Amino acid sequence: MNKRKLLTQLLALCLVFAIKPYYGGEISIKLNEPTSFTLNTANYSNLILFSLIYENFFYMQKDGAITTHVFKDYRYDPGSRTLVLTIKDNLSFSSGKPLAAKNIQMSLKVFLGANLFAASKLNRIIKNIRVEGAQTIIELLNDYPDIVAMLTVPELAVLAESEQSFSGPFYPEEWEKGKYLILKANPFYAGGRTFLDAVRVMFSDDALPDVFLSSPKSVKENYREFDSGIYQNIYLCFLQGDVGQNTKIALYTLLKKFNEASGFKYRELRTLTSDEESPVSIQIKTFSPQKTASILKSSDITLYILASLSYLEKDLTAFLKNSNLKIETLFIDDSQMMNFLNSSAIKYVLIDKIFQSKIPIEEKISRILKESSFNQFNVKYLRMLGELDEVKYSNSQDLLMEQIARISEAIINDGFIFPLFQKNYSLYIRKDWQATEIDYYGRPLFQKASKNSD
Numbered sequence: 001m002n003k004r005k006l007l008t009q010l011l012a013l014c015l016v017f018a019i020k021p022y023y024g025g026e027i028s029i030k031l032n033e034p035t036s037f038t039l040n041t042a043n044y045s046n047l048i049l050f051s052l053i054y055e056n057f058f059y060m061q062k063d064g065a066i067t068t069h070v071f072k073d074y075r076y077d078p079g080s081r082t083l084v085l086t087i088k089d090n091l092s093f094s095s096g097k098p099l100a101a102k103n104i105q106m107s108l109k110v111f112l113g114a115n116l117f118a119a120s121k122l123n124r125i126i127k128n129i130r131v132e133g134a135q136t137i138i139e140l141l142n143d144y145p146d147i148v149a150m151l152t153v154p155e156l157a158v159l160a161e162s163e164q165s166f167s168g169p170f171y172p173e174e175w176e177k178g179k180y181l182i183l184k185a186n187p188f189y190a191g192g193r194t195f196l197d198a199v200r201v202m203f204s205d206d207a208l209p210d211v212f213l214s215s216p217k218s219v220k221e222n223y224r225e226f227d228s229g230i231y232q233n234i235y236l237c238f239l240q241g242d243v244g245q246n247t248k249i250a251l252y253t254l255l256k257k258f259n260e261a262s263g264f265k266y267r268e269l270r271t272l273t274s275d276e277e278s279p280v281s282i283q284i285k286t287f288s289p290q291k292t293a294s295i296l297k298s299s300d301i302t303l304y305i306l307a308s309l310s311y312l313e314k315d316l317t318a319f320l321k322n323s324n325l326k327i328e329t330l331f332i333d334d335s336q337m338m339n340f341l342n343s344s345a346i347k348y349v350l351i352d353k354i355f356q357s358k359i360p361i362e363e364k365i366s367r368i369l370k371e372s373s374f375n376q377f378n379v380k381y382l383r384m385l386g387e388l389d390e391v392k393y394s395n396s397q398d399l400l401m402e403q404i405a406r407i408s409e410a411i412i413n414d415g416f417i418f419p420l421f422q423k424n425y426s427l428y429i430r431k432d433w434q435a436t437e438i439d440y441y442g443r444p445l446f447q448k449a450s451k452n453s454d
Contacts, residue, residue: 025451026198027433029211033181033203035307035333037163037172041154042308042334044213044230044354044425044442051443052183052199054157055167055190057085057104058148060440066148069191069447070104070158070167076147081127081140083147089134092188093160094171099190104136105129107159117367118153154441169194169447179204195450210430211444218426226427228442229357233269234309236418237349237372245415246287250295251303251348252418253286254327258319259421265315266421272408273355273364274422279401282412282419293325301327305350308334312350350420356442362392365404372417384410 032045039054041047058068068074073086091099108129112119125147128139140147158167166172169191170183181201185194202209214220216227236255238248259266271278287295305312310331320327351372355364369385384407391403411417427444429436437445 024195024197026200027196027211027446027449027451028200028202028207028209030202030205030209030213032308032311033178037166039155039157039159040308040334042306042354043232043352044228046308046334047154047230047354047441047443048213049201050157051154051168052170052201052446053166053168053172054159055169056152056154057107057156057158058152059445060149060152062438062440064440066152069189070099074148076145078143078145081143083138083140085136085138087134087136088190091190093165093167094186094188095160095162095165096188097160097162097165099158099160099167099188101131101134101136103158103160105131106161107157108136108138110159111156114155115371116155117363117370118150118155120370122150152440154443170196170199173198179206189447191447194447196446199446210433211436212428213425214428216424216426218428220428222431223428224431226429226438226444228425228427228438230354230425230442231274231357232352232354232423232425233273233419234266234350234352234421234423235372236420237351238347238415238417239349240347243347243415246295247299248415248418249285250287250292250299251301251327252284252420253292254296254323254325255350255420256286257289257292258316261319262315266423269419269422272368272411272417272419273361274357277361278404278408280405280408282408284412284418293323296325296327299326301325301348302346303327303329303348303350304346305329305331306334306352307331309350309352356440361404362388362400365407368411368417369407381407381411 029048031049032043034040034046034049037053039050041050055070057070058066060066070087070091071085072088074083076083085101085104087099087101087104093099112123112126125140125142125144126138127141130137130139138147160167166186167190169186169189171186172181173184174182180203183199183201185197200209216225218225236252256268259268269275270281270283272282275281305316313329313331317329320329353368353371355367366385366388369381369388384403388403388407391399394400425442427438429444433449433451436449439445
């Protein structure tokens with residue numbers, strides 16, 4: 001019996017060593033090039049990139065389980081309506097500077113000041129944030145047991161006072177613009193030693209990377225496909241009320257023709273979220289090529305485009321040049337968008353939003369209203385947002401769908417936002433890279449990624 005037990009243990013030990021990963025090595029990943037290291041999760045590529053250099057307060061797994069690398073304890077007390085976050089001992093940023101409770105407080109306040117739907121939800125329930133020693137204490141206006149789940153959003157990350165100090169598993173070491181970015185393992189990472197020594201983020205097509213984004217069902221030998229559960233919508237927005245309806249439809253028609261000329265790289269979008277879940281299909285008329293050219297030929301249009309859509313630049317610039325129309329494009333940094341939107345000179349903007357498919361449609365609509373709240377939205381659409389919140393808790397799916405349809409039709413009829421395209425993503429990872437997890441928000445987590453030893 002003892003011999004059989006010993007044999008079983010030896011076999012198990014052999015299996016462990018057979019699949020044991022080794023420390024070290026570099027993984028390559030193809031992403032869009034950022035404009036800076038300022039935290040910006042505007043698109044799926046950025047969502048992945050910034051998760052490598054910024055640590056989140058909490059992580060939510062696909063099954064809803066919540067974990068953290070930063071806090072050794074977190075407790076919510078319904079009686080006092082407070083969440084107490086106790087930071088781990090002896091934490092540091094990548095520069096070696098201490099990571100303290102005051103950084104948690106500051107990071108949370110920065111997040112709450114952002115023009116994000118997730119931040120607006122927290123703003124409605126947080127009363128005060130204070131620090132006592134190693135503890136950050138969040139006081140709530142009302143009892144809210146799900147407060148920790150609200151702190152799992154990717155946009156809420158631990159920030160340092162300096163932009164050159166990072167909290168994530170890696171930190172930027174070398175950046176050759178247009179080619180690559182080298183991220184080195186952060187020796188002070190709160191989650192412990194990563195298996196990898198470095199991540200090479202590629203911006204060109206010089207070589208096939210270990211990890212890349214592509215359309216679903218793109219068959220790639222030696223790769224595993226992960227469903228990200230994420231889609232990116234592109235919208236044409238009109239920021240000023242003096243843009244004529246014919247000009248709006250002509251520009252919309254032209255951009256639709258761009259997609260057609262590109263071989264329909266992007267899926268046609270006929271609703272504010274996704275065609276599968278929306279209760280209404282939006283039909284925006286288009287003009288003939290002759291009428292489109294006639295309307296736009298005398299228009300001096302500058303089309304502002306968020307930098308998160310930089311992958312459109314080459315094809316769109318060439319298409320507009322061939323159209324012989326006086327339309328210029330200007331890409332603006334996502335983090336500076338609100339500054340640009342305050343300018344009365346800006347009339348035409350291409351924006352994008354990324355959504356998790358599992359998130360309820362009413363939350364997606366609320367996010368569009370909140371995060372696209374240009375001057376025209378101030379009264380009418382904020383009222384609609386309030387009405388949508390009321391209907392959400394009515395337990396009537398019919399009423400909810402009616403309100404969503406009403407909001408969608410109003411936005412289109414008022415000519416503020418025209419939905420254009422939708423881009424779906426799958427994540428491809430080379431098969432010999434193991435232990436890569438996909439979290440609730442569709443991000444691959446590379447903290448434990450490693451290559452099998454031969």
